Amino acid sequence: MLSNEDSPLLNYRLFSVVGDGVGQEEGTDNGQVVVCSSTGTLPDQDKKLSTFFGVVVPTVLSMFSIVIFLRIGFVIGHAGFLQAVLMLVVAYIIISLTVLSVSAIATNGAVQGGGAYFMISRTLGPEFGGSIGLMIYLANVCACGVYILGLVEAILDEFGMLPGSSVADGTHALPQGYLYSVMYASIILLLCMIICMVGADIYSKASFVTFLLVTLILITILVSFFAVKPQEIHIVHTTTTGTKTYNTSYTGFNSSTFRDNLFDKYAQDYTTGTKMTFAIVFAVMFNGCTGIMAGSNMSGDLKNPSSSIPKGTIVAVVYTFFVYLLLFFMVSFTCERVLLQEDYSFLKKINVWPPFVTIGIYSASLSASMSSLIGASRILHALAKDDLFGIPFSPAKKTSKGGNPWVAVLYTWGLVQLVLFAGKLNTIAGIVTIFYLMAYAAVDLACLALEWASAPNFRPTFQVFSWHTCLLGIVSCFVMMFLINPAYASGSIVLMIILLGFIHYRASTSSWGYISQALIFHQVRKYLLLLDVRKEHVKFWRPQILLMVANPRTSCELIQFVNDLKKGGLYVLGHVQIGDLDTMPSDPMQPQYNFWLSLVDKLGVKAFVDLTLSPSVRQGTQHLLRITGLGGMKPNTLVLGFYDNCTPDDYFLLDPAFHGSMGNDSFGVDNTSLQAHFAPVRDGETTKALRASEYVAIISDAIKMHKNVCLGRYFHLLNRKDLFSKKQNERLSIDVWPLNLWRPDSTNYVDVCSLFLLQMACILNMVSSWKTARMRIFLCVESGDQGWIRKEEKLRELLDKLRIKATIKVVTWDSVVALHWSKRLSKEQQQEAFTNLNVIRITDDYLTAVNRMVYEQTFSTAVRFLYLPRPPADTSRYERYLEQLDIMSKDLGPTILVHGLTPVTCTEL
Numbered sequence: 080m081l082s083n084e085d086s087p088l089l090n091y092r093l094f095s096v097v098g099d100g101v102g103q104e105e106g107t108d109n110g111q112v113v114v115c116s117s118t119g120t121l122p123d124q125d126k127k128l129s130t131f132f133g134v135v136v137p138t139v140l141s142m143f144s145i146v147i148f149l150r151i152g153f154v155i156g157h158a159g160f161l162q163a164v165l166m167l168v169v170a171y172i173i174i175s176l177t178v179l180s181v182s183a184i185a186t187n188g189a190v191q192g193g194g195a196y197f198m199i200s201r202t203l204g205p206e207f208g209g210s211i212g213l214m215i216y217l218a219n220v221c222a223c224g225v226y227i228l229g230l231v232e233a234i235l236d237e238f239g240m241l242p243g244s245s246v247a248d249g250t251h252a253l254p255q256g257y258l259y260s261v262m263y264a265s266i267i268l269l270l271c272m273i274i275c276m277v278g279a280d281i282y283s284k285a286s287f288v289t290f291l292l293v294t295l296i297l298i299t300i301l302v303s304f305f306a307v308k309p310q311e312i313h314i315v316h317t318t319t320t321g322t323k324t325y326n327t328s329y330t331g332f333n334s335s336t337f338r339d340n341l342f343d344k345y346a347q348d349y350t351t352g353t354k355m356t357f358a359i360v361f362a363v364m365f366n367g368c369t370g371i372m373a374g375s376n377m378s379g380d381l382k383n384p385s386s387s388i389p390k391g392t393i394v395a396v397v398y399t400f401f402v403y404l405l406l407f408f409m410v411s412f413t414c415e416r417v418l419l420q421e422d423y424s425f426l427k428k429i430n431v432w433p434p435f436v437t438i439g440i441y442s443a444s445l446s447a448s449m450s451s452l453i454g455a456s457r458i459l460h461a462l463a464k465d466d467l468f469g470i471p472f473s474p475a476k477k478t479s480k481g482g483n484p485w486v487a488v489l490y491t492w493g494l495v496q497l498v499l500f501a502g503k504l505n506t507i508a509g510i511v512t513i514f515y516l517m518a519y520a521a522v523d524l525a526c527l528a529l530e531w532a533s534a535p536n537f538r539p540t541f542q543v544f545s546w547h548t549c550l551l552g553i554v555s556c557f558v559m560m561f562l563i564n565p566a567y568a569s570g571s572i573v574l575m576i577i578l579l580g581f582i583h584y585r586a587s588t589s590s591w592g593y594i595s596q597a598l599i600f601h602q603v604r605k606y607l608l609l610l611d612v613r614k615e616h617v618k619f620w621r622p623q624i625l626l627m628v629a630n631p632r633t634s635c636e637l638i639q640f641v642n643d644l645k646k647g648g649l650y651v652l653g654h655v656q657i658g659d660l661d662t663m664p665s666d667p668m669q670p671q672y673n674f675w676l677s678l679v680d681k682l683g684v685k686a687f688v689d690l691t692l693s694p695s696v697r698q699g700t701q702h703l704l705r706i707t708g709l710g711g712m713k714p715n716t717l718v719l720g721f722y723d724n725c726t727p728d729d730y731f732l733l734d735p736a737f738h739g740s741m742g743n744d745s746f747g748v749d750n751t752s753l754q755a756h757f758a759p760v761r762d763g764e765t766t767k768a769l770r771a772s773e774y775v776a777i778i779s780d781a782i783k784m785h786k787n788v789c790l791g792r793y794f795h796l797l798n799r800k801d802l803f804s805k806k807q808n809e810r811l812s813i814d815v816w817p818l819n820l821w822r823p824d825s826t827n828y829v830d831v832c833s834l835f836l837l838q839m840a841c842i843l844n845m846v847s848s849w850k851t852a853r854m855r856i857f858l859c860v861e862s863g864d865q866g867w868i869r870k871e872e873k874l875r876e877l878l879d880k881l882r883i884k885a886t887i888k889v890v891t892w893d894s895v896v897a898l899h900w901s902k903r904l905s906k907e908q909q910q911e912a913f914t915n916l917n918v919i920r921i922t923d924d925y926l927t928a929v930n931r932m933v934y935e936q937t938f939s940t941a942v943r944f945l946y947l948p949r950p951p952a953d954t955s956r957y958e959r960y961l962e963q964l965d966i967m968s969k970d971l972g973p974t975i976l977v978h979g980l981t982p983v984t985c986t987e988l
Contacts, residue, residue, distance in 0.1 A: 132283045133381045134374030134391025136290045137454075140446040141222075141370025142399040143293060146363070148440040149229055149423045151406050154364045156419030157355045159343040160411040166361045167407065170368045171400050173559060176552030177519040178371055178396055179544040180526035182389030185375070187529070187539040190384040194375035195522055196458045200465065202525040204593045209467035210578035211521040212458060214571065215372065218514030219455035220491060223448050224264075224498030225366060225511055227271075230444035231263045232350070236424050237437055264499040268452075271445065272492040275453045276485055282453055283380075289446040296439035297402065303430045304332070304409045312428055314421045316349055327417040329429045340411040346420055362509040362563045367403070369515040370447065371396060376454030379461075389541050455491045460484035467582050513567040516556045517575065523552035525594070532597035610711035620983045622787075622842065623649035625689075625707055625714035627700060627777075629768075631678055632760050634720055635730035637794040640942075640973070641718055642684040643846045644839060649712045650686040652679065655699030657768060658692050668692055674756040677748040681736050696769050700777050704784055715981060716787040720794075722774040723965055727795035729760045775957035779950045782980065787835060790947060790964070790976040797973040802941055803848050811852040811941040815840045815885070818859050819946045820929045820967065821921055823896045829877070832946060835979020840944045841883050852941060854885040859892045881984050888936065895932050898925040926966040934971055943971055947978035 128134075154163045184198045191197055195215055200208020239255045253259070274282060307329070314325040330336045345355045353359070374391050378384040410419065418425050427436040462468065463475035475487040498507065527549035529537045560568035626641050628634045642650060652675065656668060668690040675688040689707045693699030700717075707714055731737040737750055761767070781788050802811065817833040837856070844854050858874055860867035871887055878885055900920045933943065945968065950960050968974050 127280060127382065128283055128377060128380050129382060130387035130391045132287060133377050134387050135395050136283070136286045137373040137377060137450045138370055138392055138395035139399060140286060140290060140293065140443060141373040141450045142368055142395065143443050143447070146367030147403070147406065148426060148436060148443060149233060150363055150367070151410055152414065152419035152425050153423050154360055155340060155407060155410050156416055157343065157345045158357065158360050160337070160341050160407065162343050162357065163407050164404070166364050167400070167403055169559070170365050171396065173519065173552065173555045174368050174371050175396060176548050176555065177522050178392050179548050180523045180552060181375060181392065182541040183526050183539040183544045184522070184529070185385050185388040186541040187537055188385070190378045190388065194378045194454065194458060195372050195518060196461050197378060198375070199521050199525050201591045202529060202594050204591065204595060205465065205467055206579050206583045207521065209462065209465070209582040210575045211518060212462050213578055214514050214575060215518040216455050216458045216462065218511055218518060219376070219451045219458065220494045221498055221507055221511040221514065222366070222369060223451035223455065223495045225507055226444050226448040226451060227264045227267050227495070227499065230267060230441060230448070231260050233424065233437070233440040233444065234263065235260070261499055265496060267445070267448070268492065268495055268499065271449045271452050272488060274449055275456065275488050276483070282449055286446055286450070289442045292442050293439055296435050299431060299435045300426055301405070301409065304413055306431050307429050312418055314418070316421070325417050325421050327415045327421070329414055329418065332412045336415060337412045340416055344416060349421055358563045359509070361559070362512045365512045369511065370450070372518070373450045373454055376457050379457055452488070452491055452495065456484055456487040459490055460487040463487065469585065509564045509567055512563055513560055513571050516560045517571050520553050520556035523549045523556065527553065528594045528598060532594060532601050534597045607710040607712065612711045615711070617982050617984070620981065621646050621648035622839065623708070623713065623715045624718055625651045625653050625703060625716070626718040627653045627655070629654070629720070630758055630760070632729045632731050632757055633727045633795065635682060635734070636797045636799070637720055637791045638682055638684055639799065640791070640794055640797060642686065643843055643849060646842045646845065649708055649714065650684070651707050651714060652686050652688050653700070653703040653707065654690045655696045655703070656690065656692050657695065659694060660692055666692065671756070673748050674753055677753055695773065697773050697777050697780065701780055704781060704786060714786065716789060717781040718789045718791060719777065721790050721792035721968070722769070722771060722961060723792070726760065726762060771961050772954065772957040775950050775961055776954070782949065782978065785980055787980055788947060788978045789839070792968050792974045792976070793971065794973050797942070809939040812939050813840055813844055813849070813852050813854045814936065814940050814943045815854060815856045816933065816943070816945050817856065819948055821948045823899050831982055832977070832979045834984050835981060836944050836946060836977045837881065837883060838983045839975070839977055843942070854883070855888050856885045857936060858887055858889050860889060861896060862891050862893050890932065890936060892932055895925070895928040898922065898928050900925070921963060923966055926963055930967050930969055930971065940972065943974045945974060945976050947976035949978060
């Protein structure tokens with residue numbers, strides 16, 4: 080059996096997976112064959128159409144349609160030969176650029192049903208694909224109405240009663256009028272629907288017969304320019320206001336006629352009574368070029384769409400261009416302008432046998448109508464299968480046993496019926512043209528995005544394109560849209576934006592792949608290379624935070640708080656799992672990423688996730704501090720939860736976002752699986768996985784690696800909902816203690832750590848939810864210090880230079896300082912002791928007094944920033960160091976202990 084482009088890769092023997100074996104042949108009995116296919120479907124055996132029948136024939140017929148028989152004279156008569164050729168060239172440049180994009184996309188993978196919609200949606204994602212797909216569908220619906228109304232116009236011109244007459248006169252027997260026109264159009268539409276309901280196979284056969292017929296008639300038209308002798312032609316227009324008679328002539332090849340037709344002469348259109356302009360004429364003429372998607376729309380019925388679409392479309396475009404150009408030349412040389420402006424069916428009068436042209440008009444219009452109807456139904460069927468618009472389109476998924484989407488045909492028939500109430504071809508030609516131009520621009524955009532993304536898997540076999548052609552195609556389409564009708568163009572863009580928003584919020588995540596992700600990757604990589612760490616400057620410093628999380632059930636409040644501290648910087652959630660990869664069959668961390676990313680989504684924080692497997696938490700943290708981030712985006716600040724014995728509540732049980740089994744995030748993670756993944760909250764009796772000495776060692780390691788360190792305590796008490804509620808009567812406070820409270824002598828407030836602490840508090844105060852909070856900075860002085868006023872002035876001066884708005888609170892701490900061990904030493908001994916960092920000599924009484932002093936200054940305090948002293952060099956004192964931190968910060972509520980090493984403030988411009 081022959082394979083096609085949709086066949087599974089196993090058919091090509093590229094690979095096979097049978098049970099657990101490797102390299103076994105498919106069809107063996109010892110396992111189940113696993114087929115890998117991008118489409119997830121087996122090849123459709125009903126795809127029968129070749130390149131010629133499936134693409135060339137419908138595309139040529141759609142591009143000729145009614146325009147080549149009834150609007151050639153209209154274009155030349157109003158625009159003149161030069162402007163007509165300009166319009167033709169511009170139109171074909173636009174569609175040729177789009178054809179190049181279509182060919183590139185079509186030859187980059189298997190194309191299924193839906194044509195241009197399928198290509199755009201699988202490239203740009205469901206939002207763009209669905210919105211543009213619906214607009215392509217509406218364009219085909221309107222185009223079908225245009226072709227049918229043109230056919231009715233031709234029938235009434237031949238067989239309609241003369242205006243003002245109520246009696247049949249020979250062949251002029253059909254009553255005329257608006258309702259009659261709608262009735263005739265409805266009958267023709269019903270005939271087209273019946274043919275399309277049977278299926279694509281009978282349509283392709285009927286189209287081929289029509290193609291041969293139209294080709295034969297075009298030959299007779301070209302022969303007629305040479306065979307028919309010059310003649311006088313009388314034209315009579317009878318209206319309700321009277322009768323107008325025009326005497327004109329067919330001159331044969333005449334240079335004088337050509338000169339008269341060379342330039343534009345816009346006049347009133349006798350069918351609508353509207354004065355013609357360049358934009359209107361171009362819109363009508365462009366309708367003759369909008370059929371390039373007819374072959375693409377049949378992609379679901381083609382044997383090999385990736386090969387047939389580019390070849391067939393290019394052949395059709397080249398063929399129709401030269402036919403149009405030749406007819407423009409012939410008509411300009413042989414027909415007077417009055418004939419062209421006042422009789423759009425003049426080709427019948429100058430043909431060797433007039434009925435030939437009539438047959439051509441009927442057959443081409445009927446074929447183009449069916450092409451648009453069947454193409455539109457295929458697009459609607461593809462939209463319905465992708466379930467982008469929900470219940471209204473869901474019935475359109477249904478197909479007959481032969482695969483014909485008959486419900487989609489019925490939908491389309493009903494919409495075309497509504498279009499027919501417009502009544503006149505020229506009335507809706509502009510709308511059709513705008514919709515098609517939007518679709519072409521979207522195809523060019525899809526190809527441009529693929530080219531700019533530089534994805535390795537974008538390697539189309541069709542190489543005659545570049546990003547320049549795509550960009551030029553987009554610009555050309557939008558320029559022509561606004562030249563034709565600014566109102567329609569603006570309306571179509573607004574409609575597309577509305578559809579984009581609707582699908583974005585309604586549709587679930589697709590498995591098609593998002594070009595936006597490839598583009599973002601490409602741009603991020605480029606800009607990361609430009610982000611040179613050697614060019615960093617303190618003026619543009621921002622926190623880049625690595626927050627280590629043991630169990631998010633107890634850390635969600637801290638995760639959200641640190642999100643406020645990042646100020647547009649890097650924010651990474653890190654987690655270490657204890658283990659050894661040598662003892663495991665595979666990496667256990669990779670499957671966990673989806674759960675952590677789902678957690679990030681539910682908490683609404685802008686953070687990355689980095690997980691690692693390590694023999695110890697300390698080693699894992701070292702790994703993350705070294706390897707997390709890329710280029711100039713690497714963590715400069717480590718944040719840890721505080722090491723104590725408190726057992727906070729399970730946040731997952733408090734937040735409704737984590738309740739119930741609903742809430743699937745479209746990546747296979749629902750609330751139930753998220754709850755099951757993360758371990759329950761540790762009770763007070765369970766042994767901790769991390770020892771106190773190891774915790775302090777992590778702080779020491781970070782400082783050695785020149786990372787700033789923050790410890791967050793009691794953040795499970797930070798209830799953001801109550802804190803920022805409108806019922807909050809008192810203004811919140813952010814309390815900042817920039818003094819190293821373990822060293823009473825360090826009251827100058829200008830060391831790097833103090834400035835870093837001030838900067839972090841200021842960043843929090845800049846966040847929108849914290850802007851209403853007041854920042855209070857505490858200045859600790861002794862009552863016997865005569866220079867405390869000067870110290871306050873210097874602190875105020877510093878805050879002014881740093882542009883920090885804060886209230887300075889002076890606190891006398893004589894009773895606290897009196898308990899410090901340094902007070903029992905001389906000044907020389909104090910200096911030596913502080914130099915050696917005799918932290919161990921600080922008593923619990925002193926730390927308790929410090930804790931009480933900080934607590935007593937509470938006044939609607941939401942969070943506190945305290946100075947974090949450096950850990951002792953002696954590792955045996957780590958546990959004592961942690962005990963001291965515990966005493967100092969006990970029961971203070973949400974508190975951040977900060978140790979900064981990085982210069983972060985600048986007073987210069």
